[in-house]
Amino acid sequence: MSEMIQIPKGWKSKKIIDVCELINGRAFKPSDWTTTGLKIIRIQNLNNNSALFNHYNQEVKEKFIINTGDLLFSWSGTPGTSFGAHIWKHDKAILNQHIFKVEINSKIVDKYFLRYALNWNLEEYIKNSHGGAGLKHITKPKLENSFLPIPSISKQKQIVQKLDDILGQLEEKKKEILSIIEQNKAKIIFFEKHWTHYVVDREIEKHPQQKEWKKTTIGNEIEFAYGKNLPKSKRIEGNFSVYGSNGIVGTHHEFLVDFPSIVIGRKGTVGSVHKANAKFWPTDVSFYIKINDSKKLQLDFVYFLLLHLNLPKYRQSGPKSGLNRNDAYKIEFSLPPLSTQKQIVQNIKSAEEKFQSQKVQFENIKQNYENTINHINHMQSSILDAAFSGKLVQ
Numbered sequence: 307m308s309e310m311i312q313i314p315k316g317w318k319s320k321k322i323i324d325v326c327e328l329i330n331g332r333a334f335k336p337s338d339w340t341t342t343g344l345k346i347i348r349i350q351n352l353n354n355n356s357a358l359f360n361h362y363n364q365e366v367k368e369k370f371i372i373n374t375g376d377l378l379f380s381w382s383g384t385p386g387t388s389f390g391a392h393i394w395k396h397d398k399a400i401l402n403q404h405i406f407k408v409e410i411n412s413k414i415v416d417k418y419f420l421r422y423a424l425n426w427n428l429e430e431y432i433k434n435s436h437g438g439a440g441l442k443h444i445t446k447p448k449l450e451n452s453f454l455p456i457p458s459i460s461k462q463k464q465i466v467q468k469l470d471d472i473l474g475q476l477e478e479k480k481k482e483i484l485s486i487i488e489q490n491k492a493k494i495i496f497f498e499k500h501w502t503h504y505v506v507d508r509e510i511e512k513h514p515q516q517k518e519w520k521k522t523t524i525g526n527e528i529e530f531a532y533g534k535n536l537p538k539s540k541r542i543e544g545n546f547s548v549y550g551s552n553g554i555v556g557t558h559h560e561f562l563v564d565f566p567s568i569v570i571g572r573k574g575t576v577g578s579v580h581k582a583n584a585k586f587w588p589t590d591v592s593f594y595i596k597i598n599d600s601k602k603l604q605l606d607f608v609y610f611l612l613l614h615l616n617l618p619k620y621r622q623s624g625p626k627s628g629l630n631r632n633d634a635y636k637i638e639f640s641l642p643p644l645s646t647q648k649q650i651v652q653n654i655k656s657a658e659e660k661f662q663s664q665k666v667q668f669e670n671i672k673q674n675y676e677n678t679i680n681h682i683n684h685m686q687s688s689i690l691d692a693a694f695s696g697k698l699v700q
Contacts, residue, residue, distance in 0.1 A: 329401075369407070379405065380395075430452065483621055551592050567586075579617065
């Protein structure tokens with residue numbers, strides 16, 4: 307708060323240095339850390355309950371010791387996350403540098419009131435802080451010489467009680483919304499990573515007629531043809547995709563294969579599977595497939611079949627690390643009729659479309675939730691403004 311800002315009637319404008327003492331934490335080197343002893347409070351431990359702690363098992367000065375309920379101020383960090391005032395809610399610990407222990411003058415200021423006041427004035431501190439985009443830090447003299455509006459102790463406690471009630475309810479609502487977002491996000495990420503194998507395995511391995519299908523091998527039905535070397539220095543940008551072992555790696559003005567196929571990682575990303583629907587150039591770290599009899603096998607089915615067979619597990623190790631096509635040719639599988647293949651492909655594609663639709667729905671819902679959180683943040687900010695302009699408690 308600037309000294310020039312009008313304060314409520316009956317309140318006083320006081321410098322932070324007049325109401326509390328700021329004690330910086332102890333500097334630790336990574337070599338100081340131990341697996342036993344007191345926890346070290348670092349910035350990430352202030353607002354992330356899952357953040358791991360480092361420990362220290364030697365004696366430290368009493369001024370660095372933090373107990374449950376102590377007021378802390380992170381003067382270096384990311385605005386909106388760790389930067390600002392926090393009440394320590396864990397057991398006895400040691401304070402790391404970049405965090406102040408705030409020793410209050412209890413005759414002038416209530417600890418919880420000061421926490422709200424410091425966080426209400428964060429934008430002012432951030433504006434006067436140093437650092438680039440994202441990470442900010444405020445010097446001790448600047449913080450000590452900034453002003454805060456201070457009412458009587460009794461009014462401070464009334465304001466704290468009111469803020470605890472109103473902001474506490476809003477904070478719980480925010481946590482509830484964030485939990486819903488994270489739960490759904492985790493499900494989306496998990497399914498996006500595993501959906502292909504889940505759906506493909508269900509459609510192929512667990513097909514009700516699977517036992518009736520003809521047993522055969524990859525080598526009987528498909529040829530793994532070698533790609534051809536095309537260094538980046540030799541490529542001329544053009545209309546045809548160039549495939550490495552991990553998919554498209556560039557373009558070229560010429561093509562090597564003039565029919566739709568599937569590219570398989572031979573070296574590097576061994577066993578990866580990529581559809582190539584047009585003319586393309588597979589490099590020498592990959593195979594491309596040729597179906598021996600198109601009346602027996604559909605290309606789209608082969609793509610999902612190869613995913614199902616999990617080719618990476620056939621990788622050779624040692625000097626000849628990679629996928630040996632002779633090993634791949636020995637892989638057995640059950641071959642369904644062409645009509646069944648087409649139905650399986652359709653089922654898998656329908657499942658993918660449904661999943662993509664659900665992703666879009668989730669993003670829309672997520673956006674609505676985030677808008678709600680922004681609205682709550684705005685409400686919290688407005689309530690703090692009301693509190694420190696004297697309007698929340700008369």
